Amino acid sequence: MSTLLEMRDITKTFPGVKALDNVNLEVAEGEIHAVVGENGAGKSTLMKILSGVYPKGQYEGEIIFDGQRLSLRDIRDSEDRGIIIIHQELALVPQLSIAENIFLGNERAQNSVINWHETNRATEELLAKVGLVEAPTTKVGSIGVGKQQLVEIAKALSKDVKLLILDEPTAALQENDSRKLLDLMLELKAQGVTSIIISHKLGEVRYVADSVTVIRDGSTVSKLSAKSGFKEDDIVRDMVGRDMTHRFPEHERKPGEVLLDVTNWNAWHPEHAERQVIKNISFQARAGEVVGIAGLMGSGRTELAMSIFGQSYGKRISGEVKLHGKPVDVSTVDRAIDAGISYVTEDRKVYGLVLDETIRFNTTLANLDGVSSAGVLKRNMETSVAERYRSALAVRTPSVFQKTVNLSGGNQQKVVLAKWLFTEPDVLILDEPTRGIDVGAKFEIYNIINELADLGKAVVIISSEMPELLGMCDRIYVMNEGEFVGELDASEANQERIMALIVQE
Structure with missing residues (x-):
């Protein structure tokens, strides 16, 4: 040629x-x-x-x-x-x-x-x-x-x-x-x-x-x-620039008590009142556990996460959310955050970040109370917080004053994680956490997820990449048409079994 x-x-x-x-x-x-x-x-x-x-x-x-x-x-x-x-x-x-x-x-x-x-x-x-x-x-x-x-x-x-x-x-x-x-x-x-x-x-x-x-x-x-x-x-x-024998970091987890308990959760479409999007879903996530949600596009995974996170999606939402065995109010985003739940959106550029603002601005955006006093923002404290998370998450940037639009996809994703980690959540729902980032950056994100689980957080991962779910999760719920159609332990899960649950009549 x-x-x-x-x-x-x-x-x-x-x-x-x-x-x-x-x-x-x-x-x-x-x-x-x-x-x-x-x-x-x-x-x-x-x-x-x-x-x-x-x-x-x-x-x-x-x-x-x-x-x-x-x-x-x-x-x-x-x-x-x-x-x-x-x-x-x-x-x-x-x-x-x-x-x-x-x-x-x-x-x-x-x-x-x-x-x-x-x-x-x-x-x-x-x-x-x-x-x-x-x-x-x-x-x-x-x-x-x-x-x-x-x-x-x-x-x-x-x-x-x-x-x-x-x-x-x-x-x-x-x-x-x-x-x-x-x-x-x-x-x-x-x-x-x-x-x-x-x-x-x-x-x-x-x-x-x-x-x-x-x-x-x-x-x-x-x-x-x-x-x-x-x-x-x-x-x-x-x-x-190095061999990566394993795409997913080896890790041994010891899940503890049930941290997140969702029971009989239902939600209807925000514009089409007759269409039920989430249908009587119940699931749990333990402290120190990584739980996956698998399903095809349109199965309702994102809608489920957003409806739990402050009812930011859906109408006529019903069901109960418990943290540490006690019912919590998640009727607004502020209340969900106060209860200890955070949600990392699948679209970091549209919903996760203010791209034209700095890393410092984005890092503290979801918890301004943590860097203010009497309603006045403390810039030195804001800078200190941003620097702490930049270092902890290894965000590759010369300064927290750099605009996030200039960061690579992997580093943008770390800033989104930093924003929600600063709210000090007990439960993190990660929607497509590695979409559009390379294998090296993915490995770093996976290590962060493992560290969060080691700290006793409950992590819920929604992903369209089955190898990611299989490589990172202790249990996987399988979702189809707004319902959970199966649950698999890591030891028994594979792509064939997940797909079989999705397409079953």
Whole structure:
């Protein structure tokens, strides 16, 4: 195969930080090429250079694409050459139709009048290519995240894509939707489309990638080829700079008394009053125990957690929550926090953090009483608290005054954890605690979870990654359509048994 893309000696410096240091990337025409590395390694910065976000003059090095040296001015310039990037945060407008989203900024029009017949016809052809049967007039906000991802790919195909870049395309998808998307990448490859995939899910990398470039600390470490039969352990070693014999830290727990006891918990949809989302759920978590909740997207896992945490989701909520054997009031978020319950959201960027604020600001946000006196915030105390958690959780940052938007995903997640740990909870509910972070950062989060259990906390993990639940939890509850359909001890749990419980009639 001939070379489609070469990025030679790419160097990018931000004030005080060298994000990329002579990085090299070579992608063959017609292949799927994976770019992997820990959070903060420089992957996204490299792709922003390639897609024109950082134009020529803001970096050193050269880009050769399809035999020509590129001097990109902006994203539009990149797209005009057939380089299309799909970001992890989808750039779709929920209120517009599928057709309107696909051709937004690239309208099928004559004399400034949109030809809707041609727009809808072309949309149907593009949707057929990506395996969607929805009508072009369907509102994007009414379809699931998996289908929205396919709409983004259809949008890319409408621009005569030569190189498709997908940044963490399956981060928010369930296993079935992830496999569909990966299979589509393989179909597009058969049609001659070259792709670059950035992913932390190394099983997916092995499934689709012809070759892999590993970046660590802003430098190219290695290039691996599928022909030579690379293994996940090889990728992990190059990513983190050390062997990781075990993905999950070995740990022996001795659970104590029942700490959290939820009985007959029910909740209805906040907008559709006739739809019961949580159906008579009862479960327990002991002091020093890590309990998992498994289930497919839409099974009600997040809704359950949020309804318990201050009834922040749902209507007509009923049931009882006990801590240390005594009923507690969780009818508002403040009361849930005061009772000793915290909830780490699955979407740290939207609900977990104020991204444009500092680490210090975010760390103390859920417990301002702890850093104030007579209603007056004590800045020195706030700084001291933030520094303490920065050190304890090993947040990689030169200062607690840095804005959280500038942190890697793994470090952002640590700040979210710090925020809730400062409320001194007895029970922590962690919703997708390692979504979108790399294997090295995951290992650090797992160690933090074990330390919390050692302190006598009850930890509840909601995760779409079954290996994570199997590797970290003492017990796993299995959820489907708003109900618990099974409970498994760690010794008897495996992926097959969990899936069998989910699909049972």
